[in-house]
Amino acid sequence: MQSHILKTNEFESLLLHKAVGSWVWDTNGKKYLDCESGMWCVNLGHNHPKTVEAIKDQADKIWHRNKMFLTPATLEAAERLLNFLPNDYDKITFLNSGSEAMEFSISFAKKVTKREKVLSLQDSYLGAYGQSKESSFTSSKQSKLKIRYPICDKTDCDCLEKHKESIDFIFKTNKDEIACFVLEPIMVSGGIFKPCASFIQYICEKTKNVGGLVVIDEVTTGFGRTGKKFGYEIFEITPDVIVLGKALGNGYPVSAVITQSQFETKCSSSELYYAQSHQLDPLGAAIVNSVIDVFAEEKILENIQSKINLLDSFFRSLTHPCIKEVRSFGMIFAIQIKSSSNMTTEEIIYTIKNKLLQEGIIIGYSTQKELIRLLPPLTIKEEEIKILKKKMLKVLSSI
Ligand SMILES: Cc1ncc(COP(=O)(O)O)c(C=O)c1O
Numbered sequence: 446m447q448s449h450i451l452k453t454n455e456f457e458s459l460l461l462h463k464a465v466g467s468w469v470w471d472t473n474g475k476k477y478l479d480c481e482s483g484m485w486c487v488n489l490g491h492n493h494p495k496t497v498e499a500i501k502d503q504a505d506k507i508w509h510r511n512k513m514f515l516t517p518a519t520l521e522a523a524e525r526l527l528n529f530l531p532n533d534y535d536k537i538t539f540l541n542s543g544s545e546a547m548e549f550s551i552s553f554a555k556k557v558t559k560r561e562k563v564l565s566l567q568d569s570y571l572g573a574y575g576q577s578k579e580s581s582f583t584s585s586k587q588s589k590l591k592i593r594y595p596i597c598d599k600t601d602c603d604c605l606e607k608h609k610e611s612i613d614f615i616f617k618t619n620k621d622e623i624a625c626f627v628l629e630p631i632m633v634s635g636g637i638f639k640p641c642a643s644f645i646q647y648i649c650e651k652t653k654n655v656g657g658l659v660v661i662d663e664v665t666t667g668f669g670r671t672g673k674k675f676g677y678e679i680f681e682i683t684p685d686v687i688v689l690g691k692a693l694g695n696g697y698p699v700s701a702v703i704t705q706s707q708f709e710t711k712c713s714s715s716e717l718y719y720a721q722s723h724q725l726d727p728l729g730a731a732i733v734n735s736v737i738d739v740f741a742e743e744k745i746l747e748n749i750q751s752k753i754n755l756l757d758s759f760f761r762s763l764t765h766p767c768i769k770e771v772r773s774f775g776m777i778f779a780i781q782i783k784s785s786s787n788m789t790t791e792e793i794i795y796t797i798k799n800k801l802l803q804e805g806i807i808i809g810y811s812t813q814k815e816l817i818r819l820l821p822p823l824t825i826k827e828e829e830i831k832i833l834k835k836k837m838l839k840v841l842s843s844i
């Protein structure tokens with residue numbers, strides 16, 4: 446029956462039919478530790494009981510309506526999410542996917558500034574289609590507006606000095622055309638890279654000085670993934686627009702665009718007009734409310750660091766001829782693979798992925814970036830980390 450499904454990507458042959466916490470089960474009853482959190486979405490674990498309850502409760506009331514009507518669940522989610530943010534924002538809309546919210550945000554920045562050019566970093570992934578794809582590394586379209594950036598974790602670095610001239614040149618030559626700088630705080634699809642903070646602060650300052658907006662793509666880095674509530678906090682910057690997705694719905698497709706009324710007022714109502722069938726729907730909003738509850742109740746931020754440390758020290762302790770480098774940020778881990786005398790990088794990546802799957806461990810991978818990748822749920826338990834370590838060592842020693 447798989448033959449009926451359009452092959453938009455590769456599919457494993459097993460079928461999943463159940464999920465709880467860090468685990469998913471196939472139709473034969475075999476269970477797998479999901480070290481990808483679905484598609485990096487279930488930060489709170491699969492089928493969190495509080496979210497299941499919120500879905501059932503809201504479904505009993507109303508889950509969809511005409512765009513003319515708002516619902517109490519939507520208003521509650523809007524207010525609570527705005528309060529959840531570290532900075533002051535007073536405007537929000539709920540959409541469905543990260544890509545949609547990124548598209549909306551870039552269009553919004555263009556409407557606010559009446560300009561067209563979008564700056565991004567070279568390795569960003571900002572969405573699956575449209576303008577956000579165009580500004581991502583996955584687009585074949587070359588652009589001078591995709592900025593090369595220094596990777597750095599220091600505070601007293603000379604990164605800015607080295608790159609200042611090229612940044613100044615971009616701003617000088619595009620001064621009156623820059624609508625926004627769109628930043629993915631940690632390049633996750635792009636290979637797990639953290640750009641230098643002073644470099645980022647400089648671009649944000651320049652963007653605002655020329656009248657552009659700073660748009661932060663928190664689709665993957667939001668809700669604790671980096672060890673902070675939001676990835677942009679690492680850079681001590683104040684975004685004009687924040688985009689949330691993935692973990693916002695803990696696996697349910699709801700996303701959000703957050704901004705300030707000072708920008709909304711720069712657009713006419715016809716410019717702002719946007720309508721799709723499920724925008725601001727109450728089911729997604731009820732889920733957002735439950736995610737915010739669980740995040741606080743389970744003290745996700747307070748509890749995550751010890752688990753990050755356990756995983757980080759384990760991955761960094763791995764020594765194997767096929768491991769080139771380990772990169773990590775918060776609960777985001779990449780193991781860069783190198784070829785051996787008898788296997789290509791691609792063969793090694795597929796072998797590790799397949800053998801781990803047989804052992805009941807789901808990991809992510811990118812043959813293009815030559816790495817395997819793990820973004821486990823933030824709620825992963827210490828005993829689950831032990832299982833992952835054991836299986837990983839077993840698989841690596843067999844290669
Ligand atoms: C940083 C970032 N932005 C945007 C997106 C697009 O989100 P979605 O897949 O929900 O459309 C993704 C998806 O992986 C992402 O990682």
